[in-house]
Amino acid sequence: MDFRALGVSGLQVPAVGMGTWRTFDIRGAEAEQRVHAIVDEALANEAVFVDSSPMYGEAEHVLGSAIGDRRARFLVATKIWTRDAAEGVRQAERAIAYFEGHIDFYQIHNLVLWPEHLALLERLQAEGKVIAIGATHYSAAAFAELAQVMRTGRIAGIQIPYNPLQREVEREILPLAAELNLGVVVMRPFAEGSLMRRIPSPEALAPLRPFGVTTWAQALLKWSLSDPRCHVAIPATSRPGRMTENAAAGNPPWFGADERALVGKLAGAG
Numbered sequence: 001m002d003f004r005a006l007g008v009s010g011l012q013v014p015a016v017g018m019g020t021w022r023t024f025d026i027r028g029a030e031a032e033q034r035v036h037a038i039v040d041e042a043l044a045n046e047a048v049f050v051d052s053s054p055m056y057g058e059a060e061h062v063l064g065s066a067i068g069d070r071r072a073r074f075l076v077a078t079k080i081w082t083r084d085a086a087e088g089v090r091q092a093e094r095a096i097a098y099f100e101g102h103i104d105f106y107q108i109h110n111l112v113l114w115p116e117h118l119a120l121l122e123r124l125q126a127e128g129k130v131i132a133i134g135a136t137h138y139s140a141a142a143f144a145e146l147a148q149v150m151r152t153g154r155i156a157g158i159q160i161p162y163n164p165l166q167r168e169v170e171r172e173i174l175p176l177a178a179e180l181n182l183g184v185v186v187m188r189p190f191a192e193g194s195l196m197r198r199i200p201s202p203e204a205l206a207p208l209r210p211f212g213v214t215t216w217a218q219a220l221l222k223w224s225l226s227d228p229r230c231h232v233a234i235p236a237t238s239r240p241g242r243m244t245e246n247a248a249a250g251n252p253p254w255f256g257a258d259e260r261a262l263v264g265k266l267a268g269a270g
């Protein structure tokens, strides 16, 4: 299966991609060298779906320069994030320049000013500068509004938080996404890293080894990607080495109900 649900071709799903919040908001030669190594590592491991936003400080252009002349090998997701429609136009001009003329999946960040930005993204799509349009929200309090935007039929995908401690999307959002055949990008697969504070022992993870899982990060990523309604999980990292580990969770076999329940238990989900 490719990423047809998002209208973005060339990506086999389920897949691990990469987020850039905090981790790519950097300055200086040393930090740049580090994130370039992370992007190289993501590409080498086929984690080619990369997500950013103007909300993430320097991240968008840092990501663009790390990708460099390899733009065609990545699927770039970014966002419009502003309460000012004119600034939205400027954000889009900047992002389209950073990513060599087009954005694969352009999202409305946290639904901010969504009617105006949706119209802008549709104009850019008609010009061939945007491939697929999406919407994001991190908070369950906004899921009713997100569902409303999904039902307009004008977006191809969504980005939502999903991990064993944050399962609110299972109530309405994931069933609706499946019904509407929308692409689903999973943000915060490690609950912003908080799920990494207590790492289960190798013995506790042993039943997951036949699924290719050797680390807790892989267990959590495979937990979300084993839900057939989810397409891409986008963990963020500031450390070279971790994209190799994370990307390995994007391969079958997928967890069944028992393995997902075990990961939930190890995560401390009630």
Ligand SMILES: NC(=O)c1ccc[n+]([C@@H]2O[C@H](COP(=O)([O-])OP(=O)(O)OC[C@H]3O[C@@H](n4cnc5c(N)ncnc54)[C@H](OP(=O)(O)O)[C@@H]3O)[C@@H](O)[C@H]2O)c1
Binding pocket: 018, 019, 020, 021, 022, 023, 051, 052, 109, 110, 136, 137, 138, 159, 186, 187, 188, 189, 190, 191, 192, 193, 194, 196, 217, 234, 235, 236, 237, 238, 239, 242, 245, 246
């Ligand atoms: N509203 C929105 O649209 C929205 C909101 C939130 C997030 N997002 C997107 O979703 C992405 C992911 O969410 P997130 O960055 O909040 O959180 P996350 O991916 O759940 O967690 C990131 C944390 O996990 C750690 N980590 C990564 N790989 C690891 C590994 N293999 N082992 C141990 N720790 C590991 C990282 O630490 P190290 O740096 O030390 O590796 C980092 O602190 C964001 O970057 C952003 O692109 C979108």
